[in-house]
Amino acid sequence: AAADPEVGPPDAPGVLFFLLQQRHRVRRNLNLPHDRQDDLADRLENQLVRRAAERQGADSDLLLWPRAEFDRLLAEHPELTDVYGPDWDAHRARLEKELVRLTSAGRTGLGVFRATVAGLDAFAGRRDGDPTDAAIRAGYAVEVSARPSSRVPWPPERNDPCWCGSGLKYKKDCLPRSRS
Structure with a gap:
């Protein structure tokens, strides 16, 4: 068919x-x-x-890699550039656009979970897998999402600190990325 x-x-x-x-x-x-x-x-x-x-x-590809972790991730696993973006700004823009898309599709209670390269590598090691494998990344995302302390609610208020951890206000940082 x-x-x-x-x-x-x-x-x-x-x-x-x-x-x-x-x-x-x-x-x-x-x-x-x-x-x-x-x-x-x-x-x-x-x-x-x-x-x-x-x-x-x-959803595993909606993990938030803070700036230092993102740089380390691509240094250690450059093939993930296609998944997470070529640089941190592209990574944040991709996440923001996907979160906006999910919201417009009716999803509520969204948030991102902070990921670490050490955590991904450790998870892959326990599973005898490759950190670049989509199934390993998905499993790691499930593990990270089980820790409420790593959750960053989305969206923040316009004048609140941006969800990406840049230290800037949301309206001056990632909010415009969803509109470009």
Whole structure:
């Protein structure tokens, strides 16, 4: 069977799915026949389920690597540049944009978890794995997220210190990154 084609812009499936599911529910209650929009609702549901499965492992890539740790991470594992970004500014911008995207998709109670290279390497060592392996990073993210002390709530208020640990106000640091 061919894969379902992508429908609309990246953030659209959730909104379209909601509207189409509501429409489908009303039509079903009125005993109306299944039509093209109902087929579209089915395709969107399949697409959203597939994306949710893909995202389960992607949350590991939302770890916050403080500046010194980020520099050490890329020095020791340069192949992770593709995952976390070529420099700390790109890393923070990618995180901010993903957090904004998750919020616009309806996720609440978001936060980032501070990661360390020593922690990732130790986790990989206990699992006899490679720190650059996506499954190892996902497992490490689960371990880190189990420690509430490493959680940094997101988003901060505009005038609060930025979540990235730069010491600047959020409105002057990472907030503009989500808009660029």
